[in-house]
Amino acid sequence: MEEIKIRTVFSSELATVHKIEKISFKNPYPLPFIESLYFWNPKAFLVAVKKEEVVGYIIASTQTDVGLIISIAVIPSEKRKGIGKSLITAIIHFLKDIGMNSVRLEVRRSNINAQKFYEALGFEFTHTVHLYYRNEDAFVYFKFLN
Numbered sequence: 001m002e003e004i005k006i007r008t009v010f011s012s013e014l015a016t017v018h019k020i021e022k023i024s025f026k027n028p029y030p031l032p033f034i035e036s037l038y039f040w041n042p043k044a045f046l047v048a049v050k051k052e053e054v055v056g057y058i059i060a061s062t063q064t065d066v067g068l069i070i071s072i073a074v075i076p077s078e079k080r081k082g083i084g085k086s087l088i089t090a091i092i093h094f095l096k097d098i099g100m101n102s103v104r105l106e107v108r109r110s111n112i113n114a115q116k117f118y119e120a121l122g123f124e125f126t127h128t129v130h131l132y133y134r135n136e137d138a139f140v141y142f143k144f145l146n
């Protein structure tokens with residue numbers, strides 16, 4: 001694998017992150033929301049960089065004592081190369097560093113690939129939230145950080 005660097009995002013990269021968000025999700029977060037996540041908690045917003053190009057990102061929230069993964073995506077041409085795993089590993093490292101002992105996330109019922117990804121990384125399905133999204137259930141996944 002060519003060298004991938006995981007680091008905190010620069011504000012100049014937020015538009016690129018939003019582009020990746022738009023190609024990755026049918027209901028992408030708007031750019032102003034992504035910008036506000038950066039301004040609230042820049043340390044919980046990481047990018048994967050390959051040859052100076054942002055190829056993936058992960059955004060977490062640390063507002064409660066359980067870390068929450070708000071969004072993660074990798075550009076299509078770079079999927080299945082371990083970048084998503086590196087992003088999760090790095091955010092878990094950060095969450096542990098600030099004293100969190102668990103992390104949670106929601107995933108669409110139809111997003112089987114993401115469910116397989118989280119399960120491969122040791123997340124456990126805990127419950128379903130009926131119609132969490134406008135017209136679709138969410139599966140909630142959880143992982144203890146130890």
Ligand SMILES: CC(C)(COP(=O)(O)OP(=O)(O)OC[C@H]1O[C@@H](n2cnc3c(N)ncnc32)[C@H](O)[C@@H]1OP(=O)(O)O)[C@@H](O)C(=O)NCCC(=O)NCCS
Pocket residue numbers: 024025072073074075078079080081082083084085086106107108111113114116117118120121
């Ligand atoms: C989910 C996503 C971030 C995974 O990123 P990635 O860089 O492709 O994942 P990795 O290469 O690190 O995968 C790690 C392991 O997860 C599992 N996995 C990842 N994608 C998978 C898929 N499509 N099908 C089955 N298993 C998968 C595999 O076990 C994989 O290991 P392997 O390739 O050695 O078999 C990426 O597919 C993506 O951007 N999807 C669109 C956005 C999205 O759905 N985000 C999650 C919203 S909740």
